[in-house]
Amino acid sequence: MAKFIIDGKKIEAENGATVLDAARENGIEIPTLCTHDEVGSAGACRLCVVEVKQGNRAKIVASCLYPAEDGIAVDTKSERVMAVRRLVLQLLLARCPGSGLIQDLAEQMGVKPEPRFTADTDKGKCILCRLCVRTCEQVVGVSAIGFSFRGADKTVGTPFHENSQVCIGCGACAYICPTGHIEMETTKTGDSRTIWGRTFKMATCKVCGRYFAPEDQLKYISRTAGVPLENLAVCISCR
Amino acid sequence: MSKIKTLDDLNQAGKRGLAALIPSRIKIMVGMATSGIASGAQEVYNALEAEIKERNLDIILSRTASMGMDCMEPLVDVLLPGKPRLAYSKMTAKKAPALLDQVAKGTIEAIKPFYRMDEEEFIVLGGAKRYFKGAAPAYLRGIPTIQEIPFYKKQVKIATRNCGLIDPESLDEYIAKGGYFSLYKALTGMKPEAIVADVIASGLRGRGGGGFRTGLKWKSCRDAEGEIKYVICNGDEGDPGAYMDRSVMEGDPHSVIEGMIIGAFAIGSHEGYIYVRNEYPLAVKNLAFAIAKARKCGLLGKNIFETGFDFDIKISKGAGAFVCGESTALMASLEGAAGEPRAKYIHTVEHGLWDRPSNLNNVETWANVPAILTRGGKWFAGIGAKNSTGTKVFSLVGKINNIGLVEVPMGTPLKDIVYEIGGGIPGGRKFKAVQTGGPSGGCIPEKLIDLPVDFDELRKAGSMMGSGGMIIMDDRTCMVDIAHYFIEFLESESCGKCVPCREGIRRMKDILEEICAGKGQAGDIELLQEMSKAIIDGSLCALGGSAPNPVLSTIQYFRDEYEAHISEKRCPAAVCKALIAYSIDKKKCTGCGVCRKKCPVKCITGEKKKPHVIDRKKCIKCGACYESCKFDAVTVK
Numbered sequence: 100m101a102k103f104i105i106d107g108k109k110i111e112a113e114n115g116a117t118v119l120d121a122a123r124e125n126g127i128e129i130p131t132l133c134t135h136d137e138v139g140s141a142g143a144c145r146l147c148v149v150e151v152k153q154g155n156r157a158k159i160v161a162s163c164l165y166p167a168e169d170g171i172a173v174d175t176k177s178e179r180v181m182a183v184r185r186l187v188l189q190l191l192l193a194r195c196p197g198s199g200l201i202q203d204l205a206e207q208m209g210v211k212p213e214p215r216f217t218a219d220t221d222k223g224k225c226i227l228c229r230l231c232v233r234t235c236e237q238v239v240g241v242s243a244i245g246f247s248f249r250g251a252d253k254t255v256g257t258p259f260h261e262n263s264q265v266c267i268g269c270g271a272c273a274y275i276c277p278t279g280h281i282e283m284e285t286t287k288t289g290d291s292r293t294i295w296g297r298t299f300k301m302a303t304c305k306v307c308g309r310y311f312a313p314e315d316q317l318k319y320i321s322r323t324a325g326v327p328l329e330n331l332a333v334c335i336s337c338r
Numbered sequence: 339m340s341k342i343k344t345l346d347d348l349n350q351a352g353k354r355g356l357a358a359l360i361p362s363r364i365k366i367m368v369g370m371a372t373s374g375i376a377s378g379a380q381e382v383y384n385a386l387e388a389e390i391k392e393r394n395l396d397i398i399l400s401r402t403a404s405m406g407m408d409c410m411e412p413l414v415d416v417l418l419p420g421k422p423r424l425a426y427s428k429m430t431a432k433k434a435p436a437l438l439d440q441v442a443k444g445t446i447e448a449i450k451p452f453y454r455m456d457e458e459e460f461i462v463l464g465g466a467k468r469y470f471k472g473a474a475p476a477y478l479r480g481i482p483t484i485q486e487i488p489f490y491k492k493q494v495k496i497a498t499r500n501c502g503l504i505d506p507e508s509l510d511e512y513i514a515k516g517g518y519f520s521l522y523k524a525l526t527g528m529k530p531e532a533i534v535a536d537v538i539a540s541g542l543r544g545r546g547g548g549g550f551r552t553g554l555k556w557k558s559c560r561d562a563e564g565e566i567k568y569v570i571c572n573g574d575e576g577d578p579g580a581y582m583d584r585s586v587m588e589g590d591p592h593s594v595i596e597g598m599i600i601g602a603f604a605i606g607s608h609e610g611y612i613y614v615r616n617e618y619p620l621a622v623k624n625l626a627f628a629i630a631k632a633r634k635c636g637l638l639g640k641n642i643f644e645t646g647f648d649f650d651i652k653i654s655k656g657a658g659a660f661v662c663g664e665s666t667a668l669m670a671s672l673e674g675a676a677g678e679p680r681a682k683y684i685h686t687v688e689h690g691l692w693d694r695p696s697n698l699n700n701v702e703t704w705a706n707v708p709a710i711l712t713r714g715g716k717w718f719a720g721i722g723a724k725n726s727t728g729t730k731v732f733s734l735v736g737k738i739n740n741i742g743l744v745e746v747p748m749g750t751p752l753k754d755i756v757y758e759i760g761g762g763i764p765g766g767r768k769f770k771a772v773q774t775g776g777p778s779g780g781c782i783p784e785k786l787i788d789l790p791v792d793f794d795e796l797r798k799a800g801s802m803m804g805s806g807g808m809i810i811m812d813d814r815t816c817m818v819d820i821a822h823y824f825i826e827f828l829e830s831e832s833c834g835k836c837v838p839c840r841e842g843i844r845r846m847k848d849i850l851e852e853i854c855a856g857k858g859q860a861g862d863i864e865l866l867q868e869m870s871k872a873i874i875d876g877s878l879c880a881l882g883g884s885a886p887n888p889v890l891s892t893i894q895y896f897r898d899e900y901e902a903h904i905s906e907k908r909c910p911a912a913v914c915k916a917l918i919a920y921s922i923d924k925k926k927c928t929g930c931g932v933c934r935k936k937c938p939v940k941c942i943t944g945e946k947k948k949p950h951v952i953d954r955k956k957c958i959k960c961g962a963c964y965e966s967c968k969f970d971a972v973t974v975k
Contacts, residue, residue: 142681143836145876159875164681183838183876186869190841215865216845227834246676246834249659251844253834 104172112167119147119162122175129175130184130204132277133228134163138237141229146187146204150177159183189213191226198224198278224280227253231272231281240323241265244272244295255281257295268292268299268313304334311335341636343644348513348522355514359504360458360469362419364397364441368429369413369502371404371588372581372620373742378430379412385431386414389438397441403589405502406743407489410452413502416441420470422478427452446477453490454481461499462516462709488740488758494721495745496729497545497582497705501589506624509631512592518637520711524600525645528711533604534560537707539715541727545582546572546663546700547775547804548880549726549793555697559687560605562695567607569598570691570698572668573614573621576660577776578827580807582731583701585743587614587621590705591628595651597704599642600711602649605697610651613668615658626653660777660831663805664879665690665698667833678833679879700805702731723749726792730806734760737767737812749790752782756810768813771895775804777824777831778884780891781817800891802884816913817896818903822850824888832881839882842873846889854914858904863893912974915959919975922963924949926971933963933972 100111105122112121117140122129132144140163149162152172159179174180188205193216195201205211212218232255236242243266247254257263273281273294283294289310291298301310302317311334321328342348368374368383383401390397405413410427414437417423426437426449436448456474457466484490495501504511512518524533538553559567571594575583587594598610614622629651632638640648654672661667662677669691671677690696706728710718719727726748732755733743739761746755756762756769763769771781774791780801782789789795793803811820825847834840846869849862870886877883893900902908909917922933922942929947934940941957944950952963964972 141835142878145837145878148876160683161681161878165683179871179875182868182872186842186872187837187876190837190845193845194841213845213865215849215859215862217848226837227840229835248834249661250830250832250834250840253840 101167101169103167103170106173106175116167117163118149118151118160118165118167118173121167122149122162122173127175129162130208131163132204132226133230135230135233135275137275138230138233140164141233143227143229144187146184148180148183150174150180184208185210189216193217194219194222195224195226195278195280198226198280200278201226224278225255226278226280227255228277229255230275230277231255234271234275239267239269239271241267241319243267260296262297263295266295266297267316267319268294268297269316270294302332304337305332306337307334309334342513342518343636345522345526348518351510351513353514355508355510355512358400358508359511359514360417360467361398364395364419365400365417366397366441367400367402367415367417367505369404369411369415370401371501371585372618373404373408373585374411374413375620377408377411377428381431382412382414382429382434385434386438389434393438395438395442397438400505401507402504403501403506404585404743406493406498406585406745407740408742409740410742413452415455416451417469418444422474422483423455423458423469424451424478424481425453425455425484446481451478451481453484453487454478455484458503459495459499460515461496462520462712464713488761489742489744492750492754492759493745494729494747496709496718496721497586497593497702497731498589498743498745499709500593501585504590506589506591507627507631509592509628509635512590516712517592517708518596520708521596521599521637522643524603524711525643525647530560530604530606533600533711536715537604537710540710540718541715541725542703542706542710542718543726543793544700545702545706545730545805547802549803552699552703555687555699556601556604558685559607559695559697562688564695566609566694567605568691568694568696569602569605569607569610570668570672570696571598571610571612571614571704572663572665572698572700573612573618573625574656574659574663574668575618575701575805576615576658576663576831577805577807579735579809580733580776580805582733582743582806584618584621585731586701586705587618588624591621591625592632593705593708594625594701595628595632595638597699597707598651599638599649600707601697601699601704603647605695607697608648608650610649611654611672611691612651613654613656613662613672615662616655617658622653622655629653659833660827661833661879661881664881667879668698669696676833678835679881681878702806722747723790723792725794726803730791730803732791732806732808734808734810736773736808736810737763737815738810739764746791748792749795751787752789752791753787755791755808756787760810763810763812770811770813770815771817771820772811773801773809773820773824773888774807775802775884775887776807777827778802778881778887779804779807780887781811781820781895782891783895785895800894801887814911814913816854816909816911817892817899818850818853818909819911819913821889821892822847822854825850825885828881828885832885836876836878836882838873838876839878839885842869842877843882843885845869846873846886850889853900853903854909855916856903856907856914858900860904862904863897863900867893918959919954920952920957920959920961920963921954921973921975922950922952923971923973926969928969928971930968932966932968936962936966938962 131147134140142161196218243263273283285292299313457468542552543549667677667679927949934942941953
């Protein structure tokens, strides 16, 4: 067990826990955008920064990755911490002016847009939190999407933005996207869905007859789990 | 090539090498590092080769790399048996026949040598070897010795000890200079702990930028748990205007390899990687050649020096991303992933490449190791400054007379580097500032010219050592424009992983762009400072963590220039195009017409021998008229 202090409160954390884990366990809220129970932390959004003091030294760290250590004193709302969070939100407000999630977070924290930052018009609502890419890799296991380019030009998508041959149309990326940037369109009848530029034919439930999953997804599950395809022909509601 | 397994084998190779370095026949060496080739050394070499063949001369023609004085390339060294070594600067293919004529005659009439060398230093072994006995021949006494050339006078070469002196492809020559004796000593006579202790005692700090103590890093990696450990050489030098590591890799690849083998033995590693950018083709080639040769001779591979120690090195070519110089991004790239850094709360010496303990040092750091091992940590610690021991290689570029690579003891005053070694500012202009530490370093102003250059002093002045790039600026440099330049570079090199760096740097760039365009607003300086602090605090890696330095340091030392741009819409250095205008002084203009002919948009008119005028509506402010006017009649405000 690691014994340390967060916001003046003495707490204990399991070995291997992060400062964020420990804070949340003790009811201390730290905002995050790129961490998720299913895929872990990337340390990319920097909203979860906290100030860690050890002896005479103080540093700003990402609480989602920083291990809870004996003897440290963590300040989750220091002046330096708030300055970073404020800037991160102002930068994201300028990047994704249409994102309700960012607007709400900014409002909660009393952050106003910085008038010197011209709002972007080409980034959509993507804040590059990487949740979709990590979900596709770690949860789904196909890595159909990844990053292209670097810096401000960085985008999420399929390689060369061509139709992906490994995408199974599961839509997990769209589901996990916190801002609603990833679009998945389904036809009125529900017989097909389109994501990342590719249209997937949907399979019907053998029992209720409704479209319930892309055929490619069922084939993928059958192949990887070793379950015969016919065992997957019934939707969750009818199972 | 026979195997090198024993001390006797090493001595034999050294003897062969010495006979090649200082032969009993005439030897001509062409400096063929990238700097030489860029100035035409290949043509010079080809011309000499053809001429020697045609005249059937008994001359050894060989290649070497660069002695550092790039502004004098191509450099050709001539060594006549029993005579001083002569260096000819700015050689051309055309001059080849004349040079061979005077070499045959033993004169210096047709082409005057740049300098002579009476002796060659053997820094690893200690001491020097004279090329001849007695006094220098009378006809050469008027030629300055290399020590009399201001560029070389204050230099102490440890990391670049062999550059420009040996053929980088010759293992024998490297051994003759004391190479691989340190490795022999380490493997056959030292315990790994003792090696680590000696490197700690040397005080050597990482030459790649961070300045972390090399010995302590080795110790942490040695102590880290894990059977498989890696040593890595960071050759991903990406700062604009910096080429220290390139020169070492091109000129003395074995020094890096030997350093890595010693480090691997000390740490307990059997696998090494050199990560080098593919934009350094000659460095890649020379390293690959040296590794293959070392492997052939048994200096890499299994059972080195029959001690049972195995170690080998692979080269990994990077695609030239600046961020891949950051250790965790480099390791990600080595693994085949995109070059993005990760948080280093768990150090790479414990969990690095493929999650195993990994020790990464920069090229220059590795190259210092063999010298430290043979001469001892104490010897190294006695050179340089108290907390920054040894020497540091710097690339002197920008507005400076002697453009080139210099190696000086740490703590050398900036003034000596700029005015003595660098020879001051071209055109007698005024020194304004020097950017040290690469794009994320800082600008040091003229008032701090006496600053001793070491890790701590540079940091105190708001800059950093970085890998050792020094960009000199004169009074015609606009500091806002310079800050914009560096920030723009960093914006394009940000990997894009974390928000403060990816989004923050480009917003800073936008604001700087507006200031330069005369659209700066009150409060911009404070906003830039505030953003800088949050970006430094909030960024994931050192790229973002140091990116605002050029802005902060230029604001710190040249705030008045920012204010002039913002409130007066004026660029004091007359650089920012939106804020300047060119005009011709009627009283000074002689009507010579040179500016009229030089103007690319034909906006200058005037009759012969009568004052000319610039049409400001058409003027693109390129400055061609200003540069070409011999009568200072063109003014810019």
